Amino acid sequence: MxxxxxxxxxxxxxxxxxxxxxxxxxxxxxxxxxxxxxxxxxxxxxxxxxxxxxxxxxxxxxRELPLTRKNIIQRDNNCCQYCGSFNEKLSIDHVLPRSRGGRDEWSNVTTACLTCNVMKGNRTPQEAGMTLKKIPFKPLxxxxxxxxxxxxxxxxxxxxxxxxxxx
Known part of the structure; x- marks a missing residue:
């Protein structure tokens, strides 16, 4: 039951x-x-x-929800936020790259398959011509x-x- x-x-x-x-x-x-x-x-x-x-x-x-890999992947429904693939190995991508001042924050990290993460590289999604499926947010x-x-x-x-x- x-x-x-x-x-x-x-x-x-x-x-x-x-x-x-x-x-x-x-x-x-x-x-x-x-x-x-x-x-x-x-x-x-x-x-x-x-x-x-x-x-x-x-x-x-x-109690604030910790920013961990598991929580980020769970928030993004185990899916690449660029291409939408489910069955790929996922990595954590910084929307604004760390090398450009991007921080480890809920609003700046998202899940990406390895292919999309490499394609995006050290650029913002706009510069790479990629769009996010869902804007990153902090879960309640x-x-x-x-x-x-x-x-x-x-x-x-x-x-x-x-x-x-x-x-």
Whole structure:
């Protein structure tokens, strides 16, 4: 059976939990159901929740998502941002090359297959005549990656309207 996306009172994704834990939160009155899975029913014709929202706001300390190779590749959906290929070995490309003052920042790094990275070389995408499929951005949280995996698997399409930035 399924997993449940837990949203804060402000509709911000908090975590992914089991349907049992979600049901307990709802029975205690701490959460409400926003989306249900019509193909699975619990006892007494109760539908299995897929998205719940907490009734009271939970303060979560802010932790910045580290800029790592794994996180960059995950953000860019394991795809070259120049040619769109999925099955190539990916490298990290600086949109504005480091030799020209480009920094290691979310907005300046992207994934590129080795062929595209060599073609671009020490130039900007405009100078190389290459266009980015998606402008690099800083992800909100690691939670977005987990939810994105579930959305892309096709199991939880209804989550996409609650996870901002992943369409």
């Amino acid at each position: 399924g997993q449940v996306l837990v949203l804060n009172a402000s509709y911000e994704p908090l975590n992914i939990t089991t349907w049992r834990r979600a049901t307990v939160l709802m029975l205690k009155g701490k959460a409400e159901t926003l989306e249900e899975d019509s193909s699975h029913k619990l006892r007494h014709d109760t539908l299995l929740p897929t998205v719940i929202r907490l009734r009271h706001f939970v303060r979560v300390p802010y 949280s690691n939670m977005s990656f987990e939810a994105k995996k579930q959305i892309n698997s096709g199991r939880y399409k209804e989550w996409s309207k609650y996870v901002i930035g992943w369409s």
